[in-house]
Amino acid sequence: MRLPLPQVEPDPTLPASVEIYEVGPRDGLQNESAVVPADVKSEFVSRLAVAGLATIETTSFVDPRWVPQLADAEELLALLGDEGLGARRPVLVPNERGLDRALAAGVGAVAVFGSATETFARKNLNRSVDESLAMFRPVVERARAEGLWVRGYVSMCFGDPWEGPVPVVQVVDVCRRLMDLGCDQLSLGDTIGVGTTGHVHTLLEALATAGIGPDRVGVHFHDTYGQALSNTMAALRDGVTVVDASTGGLGGCPYAKSATGNLATEDLVWALEGAGVRTGVDLDALVSTSLWMAGHLGRPSPSSVVRALGGG
Ligand code: HMG
Numbered sequence: 001m002r003l004p005l006p007q008v009e010p011d012p013t014l015p016a017s018v019e020i021y022e023v024g025p026r027d028g029l030q031n032e033s034a035v036v037p038a039d040v041k042s043e044f045v046s047r048l049a050v051a052g053l054a055t056i057e058t059t060s061f062v063d064p065r066w067v068p069q070l071a072d073a074e075e076l077l078a079l080l081g082d083e084g085l086g087a088r089r090p091v092l093v094p095n096e097r098g099l100d101r102a103l104a105a106g107v108g109a110v111a112v113f114g115s116a117t118e119t120f121a122r123k124n125l126n127r128s129v130d131e132s133l134a135m136f137r138p139v140v141e142r143a144r145a146e147g148l149w150v151r152g153y154v155s156m157c158f159g160d161p162w163e164g165p166v167p168v169v170q171v172v173d174v175c176r177r178l179m180d181l182g183c184d185q186l187s188l189g190d191t192i193g194v195g196t197t198g199h200v201h202t203l204l205e206a207l208a209t210a211g212i213g214p215d216r217v218g219v220h221f222h223d224t225y226g227q228a229l230s231n232t233m234a235a236l237r238d239g240v241t242v243v244d245a246s247t248g249g250l251g252g253c254p255y256a257k258s259a260t261g262n263l264a265t266e267d268l269v270w271a272l273e274g275a276g277v278r279t280g281v282d283l284d285a286l287v288s289t290s291l292w293m294a295g296h297l298g299r300p301s302p303s304s305v306v307r308a309l310g311g312g
């Protein structure tokens, strides 16, 4: 028999509620080679909001030659109007040029995106780690002066496809430096999905020792090795309450070899609601949205829950 919702049996080791930070319109779409029209992206964001996702990363103000899929950031925000603005609609911004564009569009929240490794910093930002942090400094300062909420991503926290294992102290150092710039929140990226639960615990513990508690941290797991949900649960048991996820399990980074989709929002919602953790998300509405987007992209969603509930 098909169950539309999980049977609820509270798990006392998990928090009472979790904020899902939806990255589908940005991380989910940035890797798609066929350009998705701006009006489809706009409807995607609106549907996600209606499904109960309070925080939605809508797009990126990066060099359009680097990510052509998101070259329509201004057009998208114009289509969204008030729905695309405010502290719960962050956009990616790498530099002051991106911040100028984002401010002109009226955004209320931005995310800079650094790397724990030199190789990925160069491939993704054309800068060393030091140079990229220097590039972010005026962005964070100006964004805060304008009253914007600021997130700092750190990619390759659990392994790098070029450099291999990434020492925890190296990750903590970049995290500390981003927080010192003035970020409100960090997002720990497992860009290529190689992390496992003990690694998650070790990193969170090392961050807490460095003065960055789990209340300042979100987790961002790609699911390349099928570890995203178990790693998320491990982080929640260590006190994290913000989880990045992408509706339908879309996602990847064009500049990271072997990066595949993010943790699917539906799989996360199923696991959390079943464990009695409030997410505020209507699973039925979310699954319909995934099936609708899969129709636009021309292939089924990789999410297990979307397949089980939607037959897609
Ligand atoms: P660069 O080539 O070194 O840039 O790229 P530059 O500063 O030398 O500028 C060159 C030209 O680009 C100039 O134009 C600038 O105006 C223009 P020109 O004078 O030659 O005509 N330019 C811009 N135009 C529009 N908007 C801008 C902008 N910046 C420069 N913001 C740069 C450096 C950072 C711009 C480039 O490397 C870039 O855009 N990178 C973005 C890559 C990206 O978006 N990757 C995916 C997101 S990260 C991710 O997915 C990981 C994450 O999900 C976490 C995880 O999974 O780990 C967040």
Ligand code: MG
Pocket: 027, 189, 191, 220, 222, 251, 252, 253
């Ligand atoms: Mg990502």
